[in-house]
Amino acid sequence: MRLVGLLLAVLALASVEDHEIFDLAAQIEAAEGKGTTFYSWLGIPSTASIAELNKAYRKKSLQLHPDKNPGVKGIHERFARLGVVASILRSSEGRERYDFFYKSGFPRWKGTGYYYSRFRPDLASVLVFLIILTSALQYVVQRFTYKRDLGRVEYFIREARSAAWGPKLAPVEGPRKVKVNMGGPGRMDDEGNFIPGRTLDMVVDGPDVFILESDGTRIPLDTSAAMPPSLKRTWFISLVSSLIARVTGKSSEAQATSHTDDVVEDEASGAETASTGYLSEAPAKNGNGKATATTMAGGRRRKAVRKR
Template identity: 55%
Template sequence: MRPVACLLVVLALVASVFAWTKEDYEIFDLVSALEAAEGKGIDFYKHVGVDSSATTAEINKAYRKKSLELHPDKNPGVKNIQERFARLGIIAQILRSPEGRERYNFFYKNGVPKWRGTGYYYSRYRPTLSHTLIFLVLLTSAFHYLVLNLNYRKHQRRIDYFQNAARSSAGVLGVTSSQNGEKVMVPIQGRRRKVRVPMVEGSDQGGTLELVVVGSDVFIPHGDGTLEPIAGLAHPPSITQTWFLSLFSSLYFKGLARLPPSVQESVPSFLRAHPSAQSAELILDEEEQEEDESAVDTPTPSNRAQRRQLNKKSKTPTASVNGTPKDSPATTELESGDDEAGEKKKRLAGGKAGAARRRKMGLKK
């Protein structure tokens, strides 16, 4: 039933568009202009000065008399007298024509419709420069929003591919459990894997992308040791991202930043610039940064804690007699520096003593 109702509505609208002819539009304009100039409720017959049942001869006689009254030469300085005189001639021509009079009598008896069809208003619409600019802004903004929406969907599909491929390579969805007789993929918690996903689906020729899978979440690693969630790279489009509103907001905030601080504080909070929320990042600890990138699996948090304790025990330096660690870098450098200085002094002292002894032996001789 709903498609039939929609079809009937469309047919009714089409019928209303093509219901009136060009001559009908002319009668509509004359009726509106006549009532605006001569008064509400005035019709063609009253304006000419005849009855609705008058003959053509009576209409011609009344027209000649009325035209002398409204002639511009006999009414100098009267406002809009030429328009009124020209309108009288068009009305008399319609009433003298059998087809025109028959068509006017239809509206004279039934009334002029309030809704005159889209064709009537479209043919008489004269857009100004401001209307044209507003239409162009709305049209281009709508097209820009459509492009943003298409790009968002494209990026979302791309992100879904990388997430599914990374999880499949990491095996985080490799365990299945039975719920209500159906097998459901269950993510493995607490595991970290570094995987490489082809940039082009099904082909390695386009290069690969390194991703980190933590549990069931997929991240992009950065050189500073941070992980950025790949799911947050695609931002849903909004109306404020379209070019006109974006340009307007940027100009507004730039102008607001140049105002004195007292004026900026008086502006409501919702009209001020708010700092954009930074994307959540996961910072790697030192141990995770030192891990080999080729490692396929990473221990769970509990195993990692045990490993740290073992590393601390194995890396604890042995203490020397004076309480300073024997293998301390600072101690090693200090001790090596002292040894070198002592050996140098011994060499210098040995040289002076030898020379003195040689001089004494020479005197004795």
């Protein structure tokens, strides 16, 4: 994949004039012999002046003129190529481009330039490459975000159990309400008292761990709360799926239900956006504009469990 991407990038950067030079150089080598260059074919050094170039061209054109070589196979093509070579070397820009590749080397594959002359990416090829590249990068971001959120969920579960059961993690019957530090540093007030950082209210009830919301509801917290990466949530596949859904005529009610579910999930996790589908840094907020406890723990909102 990397080799293909590099090849596409090189080909896309090459200009039309460069392609003409590459083709012409390959044709001259095929017709005049391997290693033949524009300069060696004309019999002049690469430092030749315009006057020396014109003189060499007149001499060579007399030798290759079709009227002086009747019946010689390929003479017309050779004579035409000679005129193009002279035209390129007479142009300051054309000669500069040729000299660059003359000194640095021409792109070759399999020794003949076959792939270069046969495959030149058009706009569609470049667009396909960009779609694959951006979708792959988006998937990588999804994986990174999933690992980050998974780590946060595991941290809160571990810290909640430790606070409820003690450092030996010996299970205790019955629910235990605990406060878990959210990782923020504490601070000292003016009187020298230590003020801990922000904490999260949680409940440990047997093997289950819950986030305790301000209204007393319990939100189950486990590793499934982290959104795993998915190719279906990359932008291009999401776009295609959306277009297919519209074309196939899904009912507006089904679409509205799906949209509502997505909004609830997005507002709780602050992680998944409608356009790209991967996790964001912005925390979800409740009706008062405050971040929810579920989001701060790195999880998605799940069905609440009322306190018994």
